[in-house]
Amino acid sequence: MIHEWHIRRRTILLNALSVGLATGAYGISFGAISVLGGLTVLQTQTLSVLMFTGGSQFALVGVLAAGGGAASAVATSVLLGLRNAFYGVTMAPMLNVSGPTRLVAAQLTIDESTAMGVAQSEEHDNFHGSKLAFWATGLSVFVFWNLATFAGAMGAQALGDPKVWGLDAAIPAGFIALVWPRLHDRRSWSIALCAGAVALFLTPFLRPGVPVLLTSIVAVVAGVLAVRKRSADVFDRSVSSS
Amino acid sequence: MSTVWMAVIAACIGCYIAKIAGASVPHNILDKPVVKATSDAIPIALLSALVAVQTFAVGQTLVIDARFAGLLAAVVALLLRAPFIIVVLVAAATAAALRHFGFA
Numbered sequence: 001m002i003h004e005w006h007i008r009r010r011t012i013l014l015n016a017l018s019v020g021l022a023t024g025a026y027g028i029s030f031g032a033i034s035v036l037g038g039l040t041v042l043q044t045q046t047l048s049v050l051m052f053t054g055g056s057q058f059a060l061v062g063v064l065a066a067g068g069g070a071a072s073a074v075a076t077s078v079l080l081g082l083r084n085a086f087y088g089v090t091m092a093p094m095l096n097v098s099g100p101t102r103l104v105a106a107q108l109t110i111d112e113s114t115a116m117g118v119a120q121s122e123e124h125d126n127f128h129g130s131k132l133a134f135w136a137t138g139l140s141v142f143v144f145w146n147l148a149t150f151a152g153a154m155g156a157q158a159l160g161d162p163k164v165w166g167l168d169a170a171i172p173a174g175f176i177a178l179v180w181p182r183l184h185d186r187r188s189w190s191i192a193l194c195a196g197a198v199a200l201f202l203t204p205f206l207r208p209g210v211p212v213l214l215t216s217i218v219a220v221v222a223g224v225l226a227v228r229k230r231s232a233d234v235f236d237r238s239v240s241s242s
Numbered sequence: 243m244s245t246v247w248m249a250v251i252a253a254c255i256g257c258y259i260a261k262i263a264g265a266s267v268p269h270n271i272l273d274k275p276v277v278k279a280t281s282d283a284i285p286i287a288l289l290s291a292l293v294a295v296q297t298f299a300v301g302q303t304l305v306i307d308a309r310f311a312g313l314l315a316a317v318v319a320l321l322l323r324a325p326f327i328i329v330v331l332v333a334a335a336t337a338a339a340l341r342h343f344g345f346a
Contacts, residue, residue, distance in 0.1 A: 005306070020313040022325070025325060025326055025327040026326050026327070028327060029326065029327055029330045033330075038246075039246060039250075043246060043247065044283065045302060046250055046251075046254070046290055047250060047253075047254065050251075050254040050257075051250075051253060051254045051257050053257055053261075054258075055285060055289065056253065056257050058255050058292075059288065059289075059292060060249065060250070060319075062292055062296055063244065063292075064249065064295060066295065066299065068337035070245045070246070070248060070249035070252075073249050073253070074249050074252045074253045074256060076288055076292075077253040077257065078253060078256035078257055078260065078291070079255070079284055079288060080284070080288055081256065081257035081260045081261070082260050082263065082281055082284060083281055083282075083284070083285055084257070084260050084261045084264065085260045085261065085263045085267070085272065085281075086264060086272060086278065086281055087261075087263035087264060088261060088262070088263065088264015088265040088266075089263075089264045089265070089272050089273075090264075099266050102262075102265060103262070105260065105265070105266060106258065106261040106262040106264075107261060109261045109264065109265075115263060132312070134273025146304065163336055164338060164341070165334060166308070166333065166334035166335060166336065166337035166339075166341070167334060168296075168302075168309055168333050168334065168337065169304035169308060169309040169331045169333045169337030170309075170312070170333055170334040171296045171337075172292070172293050172296040172297040172309060172313050172316070172333070173312060173313060173315075173316035173329055173330045173332070173333030173334070174326075174329075174330050175292040175293045175296060176289075176293045176313065176316055176317065176320065176329075177284050177320060177326050177329040177330065179285070179286060179290055179293065180320050182285060182286050183286070183290075187257075191283050191286045191287055191290070192286050193286070193288035193290070194287075195286070195287035195288070195290040195291045195292060195294075196290045196293060197294070198291070199290075199291035199292075199294045199295050200294050200298060200299070200304060201270040203298075203299045203302055203303075203304055204297060204302050204303065204304065205302075206302075206307070207298065207302075208295075208301060208302065211291065211295060212288060212291040212292055212295055213288075215287045215288060215290075215291040216287060218283075218286055218287045219280055219283035219284040219286070219288070220280050220283075222279070222280070222281075222283040222287070223276050223278075223279035223280025223281075223283050224252075224276055224280075225284070226279040227275045227276045227279050227282075228311065228320050230275065237333055239248050242323035
């Protein structure tokens with residue numbers, strides 16, 4: 001039994017390390033895009049340390065770089081960070097932490113650490129594996145994400161004119177790479193295409209940043225429709241089975 | 243303090259509140275199916291809107307330029323299951339090359 005845990009522990013730690021290294025590649029792009037988009041190296045690094053949630057960081061930088069107002073940049077960034085609240089709900093019973101540890105755990109609650117924690121979830125072992133996977137992945141991503149941000153930011157500072165290097169094309173490419181894994185069915189594609197169309201339609205009429213923010217209404221409509229459809233399906237099933 | 247700094251700090255605080263809320267807010271609020279479904283949809287909607295705007299908008303005008311070619315190249319890279327950094331580099335290189343040779 002102890003031997004078994006020894007092997008499992010090694011696997012979890014190796015996975016955490018490789019996820020951290022893989023995330024580092026995003027970090028380089030983030031650091032570079034942020035600095036070429038007009039933020040200082042210190043502002044860029046502050047985001048990776050204090051915000052530490054990739055999608056939101058890219059969004060803040062992207063909206064500011066496109067000339068959007070600070071308010072819509074902040075709102076877009078925070079809305080993208082809301083999903084971490086649900087990760088917190090999932091992880092809390094497995095981690096079972098309190099006090100200052102809980103404050104640190106919250107900061108490390110991101111896509112990668114939650115996914116790895118959930119993957120190791122086994123109730124009979126008191127979530128031993130989940131705890132290790134969450135902490136190891138969270139810390140590993142934190143370290144590599146910040147080192148990579150610094151490297152990207154310093155590298156970009158040396159580059160000069162962003163347009164010559166195609167940086168303006170790197171930003172949308174970054175966003176499509178972030179959304180791509182979430183586009184797995186017809187529903188998600190409809191939300192994506194709808195939101196893209198609404199944002200473009202509103203662009204001529206509103207300040208940069210605001211159209212993107214308003215597409216959260218598309219998300220609310222999609223959320224309501226999904227729940228209605230689900231309850232209709234349940235109703236159909238209960239009718240046909242009775 | 244500059245506007246950018248204020249935005250950076252405010253967004254950091256907002257994102258941290260979201261993270262800590264998950265472990266603190268009464269679960270019956272976050273457990274509502276419509277809240278969950280909406281929160282699943284938000285990243286898809288916002289990220290897609292960002293793709294669209296960052297590809298076609300210059301301020302408040304819509305244009306088709308080298309960025310669109312970059313985006314198409316990024317999609318090809320994604321279809322070939324390229325990692326994140328390659329997707330970004332391919333898009334940037336495509337746009338830079340088109341500009342360098344005077345096509346865009």
